[in-house]
Amino acid sequence: MENGILVLRWIGLLSYFLSFNFYIRYFQEQRKNLAKPATFFLLAGVLMQAVAILGQWEIEGHFPIISVGEATFTWMFFFGLLYLILEIRLKEQAFGVFIAGLIVIFVFVSNLLPPHHGALPPFFQDKTVQIHIFLMLFSYTGLTIGFIASLMYLLLLKELREKNLKYFYSRLPALELLDKLSLESIYVGFIFLTVGILIALSLGSKYLTHTWYLDVKIISVLITWIIYAVYLGIRWFLNAHPRKCAYVSMIGFSWIVISFLIISTYFSKAHAY
Amino acid sequence: MSEIIVVGIKLPWIEDEANRKEILGLNFRNILRRVKSEIPFEEGMIFRTPFHIEAVFVSETIDQTIQSAENLIKSLFPALENLPREIFFVWERGEAIRHFFEVILGVGTPIPGDVIFLENVKEGYTQSLETEMTGPVLNRLFQTGVRIYKRLSQSDAFFTGAVSIEAAIAELGKQIFGNAENIHVALWGESSEIQNLIGYFRQVKFGSLQKLTPESEALMDTSDRILQPKQVDILIKANGNASTEKLIRMLQAQLKMRHGAPLLLIDLSKNPEQPLKNDLLLCYSRNDLEALIRRNFKEREKSVPGLLKRLEKEVREFISWQYSRERFEFSGIIGRSRKLQVVLETIARVSATDVTVLIEGESGTGKELVARAIHENSPRSNQPFIVVNCAAISETLLESELFGYVKGAFTGATSQKKGLFEEADRGTIFLDEIAEMSPATQANILRVIQEGEVRRVGSTQTIKVDVRVIAATNKDLKALVSEHKFREDLYYRLKVMQIVVPPLRNRREDIPDLAKYFVEKYGHKNAKHILGITEEASALLQLYPWPGNVRELENAMERAVVMTIGQHITPTDLPQEIQFFSEKGQKSGTPWPTLYDVEKQHILKTLEYVDWNLGKATEMLGISRATLWRKLKDYGIQQKYNH
Numbered sequence A: 001m002e003n004g005i006l007v008l009r010w011i012g013l014l015s016y017f018l019s020f021n022f023y024i025r026y027f028q029e030q031r032k033n034l035a036k037p038a039t040f041f042l043l044a045g046v047l048m049q050a051v052a053i054l055g056q057w058e059i060e061g062h063f064p065i066i067s068v069g070e071a072t073f074t075w076m077f078f079f080g081l082l083y084l085i086l087e088i089r090l091k092e093q094a095f096g097v098f099i100a101g102l103i104v105i106f107v108f109v110s111n112l113l114p115p116h117h118g119a120l121p122p123f124f125q126d127k128t129v130q131i132h133i134f135l136m137l138f139s140y141t142g143l144t145i146g147f148i149a150s151l152m153y154l155l156l157l158k159e160l161r162e163k164n165l166k167y168f169y170s171r172l173p174a175l176e177l178l179d180k181l182s183l184e185s186i187y188v189g190f191i192f193l194t195v196g197i198l199i200a201l202s203l204g205s206k207y208l209t210h211t212w213y214l215d216v217k218i219i220s221v222l223i224t225w226i227i228y229a230v231y232l233g234i235r236w237f238l239n240a241h242p243r244k245c246a247y248v249s250m251i252g253f254s255w256i257v258i259s260f261l262i263i264s265t266y267f268s269k270a271h272a273y
Numbered sequence B: 001m002s003e004i005i006v007v008g009i010k011l012p013w014i015e016d017e018a019n020r021k022e023i024l025g026l027n028f029r030n031i032l033r034r035v036k037s038e039i040p041f042e043e044g045m046i047f048r049t050p051f052h053i054e055a056v057f058v059s060e061t062i063d064q065t066i067q068s069a070e071n072l073i074k075s076l077f078p079a080l081e082n083l084p085r086e087i088f089f090v091w092e093r094g095e096a097i098r099h100f101f102e103v104i105l106g107v108g109t110p111i112p113g114d115v116i117f118l119e120n121v122k123e124g125y126t127q128s129l130e131t132e133m134t135g136p137v138l139n140r141l142f143q144t145g146v147r148i149y150k151r152l153s154q155s156d157a158f159f160t161g162a163v164s165i166e167a168a169i170a171e172l173g174k175q176i177f178g179n180a181e182n183i184h185v186a187l188w189g190e191s192s193e194i195q196n197l198i199g200y201f202r203q204v205k206f207g208s209l210q211k212l213t214p215e216s217e218a219l220m221d222t223s224d225r226i227l228q229p230k231q232v233d234i235l236i237k238a239n240g241n242a243s244t245e246k247l248i249r250m251l252q253a254q255l256k257m258r259h260g261a262p263l264l265l266i267d268l269s270k271n272p273e274q275p276l277k278n279d280l281l282l283c284y285s286r287n288d289l290e291a292l293i294r295r296n297f298k299e300r301e302k303s304v305p306g307l308l309k310r311l312e313k314e315v316r317e318f319i320s321w322q323y324s325r326e327r328f329e330f331s332g333i334i335g336r337s338r339k340l341q342v343v344l345e346t347i348a349r350v351s352a353t354d355v356t357v358l359i360e361g362e363s364g365t366g367k368e369l370v371a372r373a374i375h376e377n378s379p380r381s382n383q384p385f386i387v388v389n390c391a392a393i394s395e396t397l398l399e400s401e402l403f404g405y406v407k408g409a410f411t412g413a414t415s416q417k418k419g420l421f422e423e424a425d426r427g428t429i430f431l432d433e434i435a436e437m438s439p440a441t442q443a444n445i446l447r448v449i450q451e452g453e454v455r456r457v458g459s460t461q462t463i464k465v466d467v468r469v470i471a472a473t474n475k476d477l478k479a480l481v482s483e484h485k486f487r488e489d490l491y492y493r494l495k496v497m498q499i500v501v502p503p504l505r506n507r508r509e510d511i512p513d514l515a516k517y518f519v520e521k522y523g524h525k526n527a528k529h530i531l532g533i534t535e536e537a538s539a540l541l542q543l544y545p546w547p548g549n550v551r552e553l554e555n556a557m558e559r560a561v562v563m564t565i566g567q568h569i570t571p572t573d574l575p576q577e578i579q580f581f582s583e584k585g586q587k588s589g590t591p592w593p594t595l596y597d598v599e600k601q602h603i604l605k606t607l608e609y610v611d612w613n614l615g616k617a618t619e620m621l622g623i624s625r626a627t628l629w630r631k632l633k634d635y636g637i638q639q640k641y642n643h
Helices: A002-029 A032-060 A068-090 A096-112 A127-162 A175-207 A214-236 A241-265 B019-026 B030-036 B062-076 B079-081 B093-105 B115-130 B136-155 B165-177 B194-203 B214-222 B244-257 B286-322 B339-349 B368-378 B393-404 B438-453 B475-481 B488-494 B508-525 B535-543 B551-562 B597-607 B616-622 B623-634
Strands: B003-012 B043-048 B052-059 B088-092 B184-188 B206-210 B234-236 B262-266 B281-285 B357-360 B386-387 B428-432 B454-455 B462-464 B468-473 B496-500
Touching: A002 A032, A002 B496, A032 A068, A032 A096, A032 B368, A068 A096, A068 A127, A068 A175, A068 A241, A068 B244, A096 B262, A096 B462, A096 B597, A127 A175, A127 A241, A127 B165, A175 A214, A175 A241, A175 B165, A214 A241, A241 B357, B003 B062, B030 B043, B043 B286, B052 B062, B052 B093, B052 B136, B062 B088, B062 B339, B088 B093, B088 B488, B088 B496, B093 B136, B093 B286, B115 B136, B165 B234, B165 B262, B184 B194, B194 B206, B206 B286, B214 B357, B234 B244, B244 B262, B244 B508, B281 B286, B339 B368, B339 B496, B357 B368, B368 B428, B368 B462, B368 B468, B393 B438, B393 B454, B438 B454, B438 B488, B475 B488, B475 B551, B508 B551, B508 B623, B535 B551, B597 B616, B597 B623, B616 B623
Parallel strands: B184 B206, B184 B234, B234 B262, B262 B281, B357 B468, B357 B496, B386 B428, B428 B468
Antiparallel strands: B003 B052, B003 B088, B043 B052, B454 B462
């Protein structure tokens, strides 16, 4: 069964890769008949991930959220699922190339990273810890969508300001839509992030060392929170140009990647990832 | 063999303004009339686009048709005599078909993909259809062209990108602000293109349009504050007369209201300038828009090879259909006559809808076949098709058959039963001989059609049904209405769409195809290998008036197949009434000769008298050569003529 799950993860990655290929071609050629197979393979990838996640739960008794690799895998599942919902709701497939590309990279990385084996560490048996992890993953999903939308916003705005309406102009959705999507995604992601951090604060003293709050990972998450608080603050209270907010969103996502993958793996002593 | 040709002239080649006006000002209906009388063709269609005047013909004698068309063009436009030969063009066969599709798509014009080409062709087709110039080939050609346009315009890169100033502004607006209905536009200043812009923006359904007049500028001054327009997303400055200072103040006020959303300023004046530096302000001049249009045009041009490849497939399929037998068959209805083509065109159009249809025609003309064809080509084709012969079922039984009954509704109703309307739910019900229905049943039918509900006999509950109703009759329903034998309200409800199936004697050119079909059918059924029908037998079939229509023809051919001992159907194999029917002495009781018979015989006599000299024949008959040619074709008269 474990081998089966492993095979499913790699086939899922293949499906995402095929989806990415079709999204690239659709983005390039703007032929609607390329969009359907792109969505189909993305959906197939998401379904295979769902089966793999459920399979692991069946075997291990818990969802794959214990190690960095597992959490990345689960994060990408939420990410793909949320994007599919957005694609149906907005009837817009221009995002697909960026989304599928990101999923391919992260699922590939997650497949390479070792899964957790053995008994579940005591603190993971606490349901509150699991809720904290899921909230953080939901948060990162929303903030990632916000990043993609901000990136697309900047690419399109550049062409509009320079009046060089060549590539992204005819391929991306409307500028205001991208801005709205970025703002709303980050807003929702920030709420989950805030609640996730609050729960973490209550758990920290219970399970971690007495100076847990000085841990690099904890500090890095707080920095993430500050970055997005700045984003929302300058946007709502200072009426900052969406372009400036988009740069903040890019910084925020970059920091999430650093925090999630690098800091927690190599620098944190108190936090698992 | 009939071929398609396209003949036309290219308008851009005619540089002389007076000549262009002369051509564009010509009465199109006059041109149609002259084409009909002076050019020999089987089918024809004329249309005019911004860049060509063209005629599409289906003709067996291509050279004659082309020569006659050129002569007509020269006589219509004498000024063209001195212009280069290149302005005339002629396409034949596959190239003609491809060219026609390219015209509809606007390929090779400065405004490729613009819908005006389709609209122009549609207008020309409609006028040609009304003057009975078109036929099955051109009908199919036009419908194929429309289908190609609709399909490609939704998916092909050839159709994307604005190629006019107003479209470029709309495109920019949508790319910045999203859906058109959320976009608010203000136009400032006067210019000749303001009306074009307003018209276009109304078409694309922008959220609101405000025209800032000189009066509103004055109001802005006297109130000492900006009487700005309501919040706008796009501000279009039409000319250079608008005060820069006022513009800046207006922009500043607008930008304050926008809470971070961008504002698009379009400056169409000759000397555009950026009045304000602001992160939220995007300024575009006429030159910028024209650069966008040039870029879009290049993209469309790049997509042309791919588009032409897709067209090739359509051209091949069309040619294949044109040369196939299926050209004269549609859902089991066989015939090439114009009268039948009109019926088939109507079937094709009503099939796509759910309208109630009333089919009228003599007995044996194929009314049930027509009903079946409508059903089979409709979205309900996978659902039931229920046939009810109202004359064959007694009055008392008809109601219970149609609407069903509940247990105990009448003696013998030991259990409940679904009616035929319920059986036909989501499908089609064909009510043949509807004139035989009693008034009470007529009232119930009317309710079903109007409310979509049936009530079983003996029940108080109504049941919703979704049934398409097709009715048929061989009686004059209108006369029955005036005699109060048929409900007027039901009559008008039934004849939302009316199809009159012509009797066989009015479409004699279909007799050979039908006879051949029946011979093959019954030859196969009786395991007889029949090669065909002799000329003498064919002549008899053509002569006979067919009071029983296609059914009688079918019976006659079935009998002939059974009776024949050779490999061909001969006169002696045919029923006696057909064998002994002749022009000179009609059997007592046989029908009076029709106008068709009389005219045909007169033309034949005239041709024999002038030894088949067409020119002399036209003089004696007082008709044009083209008209005579067409009548020879209609009557199936063999052409042994001398020019």
